[in-house]
Amino acid sequence: MAEYIEPLQRLADMFRRLDGIGAKTALRLAFCVLNFSEEEAREFADALIAAKTDICLCEKCQNISTGPLCSVCLSEERDESVICVVEDPRAVIAIEKMHGYRGLYHVLHGALSPMRHIGPDQIKIKELMARIEDGNVGEVILATNSTVEGEATAMYLARLIAPYGVKISRIANGVPVGGDLEYTDEITLKRALDGRYDMN
């Protein structure tokens, strides 16, 4: 006998294509689906297709959106002169959860990475530059990740944007709130010390 019957194996193979799902987990998830009702399975299938067909990128900020413009770009309460540049739509969600940022976003959908053959043309840099060239931007906050790729991308963008005379800033590095100095790595500690602020 084939170890797994074909429809089960096929479903497990699809689960395996998801990041971080190995062969065993994929099979476990496929077995979970067998316990779904047929209606639930159909709902799941519809949700999968809808995620691809109903989600597009916002024409302005490139964030995921259900219409030509995302809800942030559509909002009239946001400060259009500030653009926060992030790598990923998940970063937008994280910043929105903070409820403290009132500017707009720009989602690059990646970071520069020569190792993975991702150059400036593979991420949404052209679209960012078009927004800056339009002239209404006063500040660009570079909020790419604090990884090697994220830092490199921020440095690349800073150099690219500099000639336009807009303010360019980079989010701070430091000890995370609730974090213990003892468990903080040296580079973070150095950045935290370098970035120390006056208390008097």
Next chain:
Amino acid sequence: MAEYIEPLQRLADMFRRLDGIGAKTALRLAFCVLNFSEEEAREFADALIAAKTDICLCEKCQNISTGPLCSVCLSEERDESVICVVEDPRAVIAIEKMHGYRGLYHVLHGALSPMRHIGPDQIKIKELMARIEDGNVGEVILATNSTVEGEATAMYLARLIAPYGVKISRIANGVPVGGDLEYTDEITLKRALDGRYDMN
């Protein structure tokens, strides 16, 4: 803004219904799907529906199958007088991987559990008894899990089958191969000692 756009949230909610997938993982998986091609998403959706519509239970052994009889029951090389009773189709796969068992199976689809309101009528005991009543069965191997529920189910079945005069056996408990005595719990060790075999 709603924290997540609706189609994404909907897909994440479906992933969350899978065992062992929490809110954060569900969202991560939904984001993975956004990176799929539309064709891949459709393939995934089809696989989900096929898993529900193309998989049924084998009329004889209740294992998952793509036809009225599963490949084990259809095979002419199996010993039809031995039935190995397991809780779950995954147990069948595990035993088949061993390539050493030549009898048939019976999948209960669960174990007795008063705590979870699972009684004899909720699992495939009736179907097992019908096979035993048919009269061609010589041995029933009770291979339910070594959990409280699995043991209780095995004991219940042993008592139920006893009047039919067929041989009833239970898989052995003991130290797993490659296992270290130091890390083996006391109950397992006791069972391993009780089940010791002669070496001369």
